[in-house]
Amino acid sequence: MLGVLLLPAVLQALTMGVDELVFHRRRGLPRWERLGHPLDTLTAVLCYCWLVLVPASAPNALGIYVALCAFSCLFITKDELVHARLCEPLETWLHAALFVLHPIVFLAFGVVWYSGAHGWVLKGALGSTLGLLSYQVVYWNWRASSSASRRRPENGSESRPTSECQ
Numbered sequence: 474m475l476g477v478l479l480l481p482a483v484l485q486a487l488t489m490g491v492d493e494l495v496f497h498r499r500r501g502l503p504r505w506e507r508l509g510h511p512l513d514t515l516t517a518v519l520c521y522c523w524l525v526l527v528p529a530s531a532p533n534a535l536g537i538y539v540a541l542c543a544f545s546c547l548f549i550t551k552d553e554l555v556h557a558r559l560c561e562p563l564e565t566w567l568h569a570a571l572f573v574l575h576p577i578v579f580l581a582f583g584v585v586w587y588s589g590a591h592g593w594v595l596k597g598a599l600g601s602t603l604g605l606l607s608y609q610v611v612y613w614n615w616r617a618s619s620s621a622s623r624r625r626p627e628n629g630s631e632s633r634p635t636s637e638c639q
Contacts, residue, residue, distance in 0.1 A: 475585070475591060475594070478581040478582075478584055478585055479581070479594070481574055481577040481578045481581050482578045482581065482582070482598065484574055485571065485574040485575070485578050486601075488567060488570050488571055488574065489571065489605075491567060492564070492567050492568070492571070496564045496567070497613075502613050505552075505555075506552065506613075507609075507613040507614050508614075509551065509552055510609050510613070511606055511609040511610050511613075511614075512548070513545075513548060513549045513551075514602060514605055514606040514609060515606060516541075516544060516545035516548050516549065517545055517575075517602050518599065518602050518603060518606060519541055519545070520538065520541045520542050520545055520579060520582075521582070521595065521598050521599035521602055522599060523537065523538050523541055524538065524582060524583070524585075524586040524595045524598075524599075525592075525595050525596055525599050529586050529587045529589065535583075535587070538583060538586075539583075542576065542579040542583075545575070545579070546572075546575055546576050546579075549571075549572070549575060550572065553568065556568060582594070582595060582598055
């Protein structure tokens with residue numbers, strides 16, 4: 474049963490990996506996405522922190538978890554009006570897959586939490602999501618942006634990718 478519950482999280486991680494390693498790295502991220510993606514991840518961190526820190530038996534625990542998850546599911550769509558104009562079709566499809574998987578992963582981890590078993594799964598989800606958040610902040614806001622500034626032409630004009638979508 475646990476394997477079935479973890480399958481959506483594995484699919485989400487693989488899909489995010491393709492989005493990150495293929496689409497994001499190929500074109501680079503504009504500033505609004507270098508800031509927005511860590512905020513998206515932070516909403517998931519809040520959900521997983523809740524699962525790790527609050528017992529399912531606590532008053533209103535399930536309702537608060539559902540509210541945190543609903544907020545995260547809505548928040549991650551914030552960039553899609555821009556993405557709809559700028560993304561190539563395969564990336565748009567990948568984002569759609571991620572939007573479908575996001576609430577399913579929350580549901581699966583909620584079932585694990587509510588069962589009271591496999592607390593290591595929840596801690597693993599929190600740890601890996603914190604790792605993703607750290608990567609997003611460090612790679613895209615320090616490493617990638619400092620690399621871009623070193624490549625900046627002498628006249629101060631900055632070459633821009635052909636598409637701003639990530």
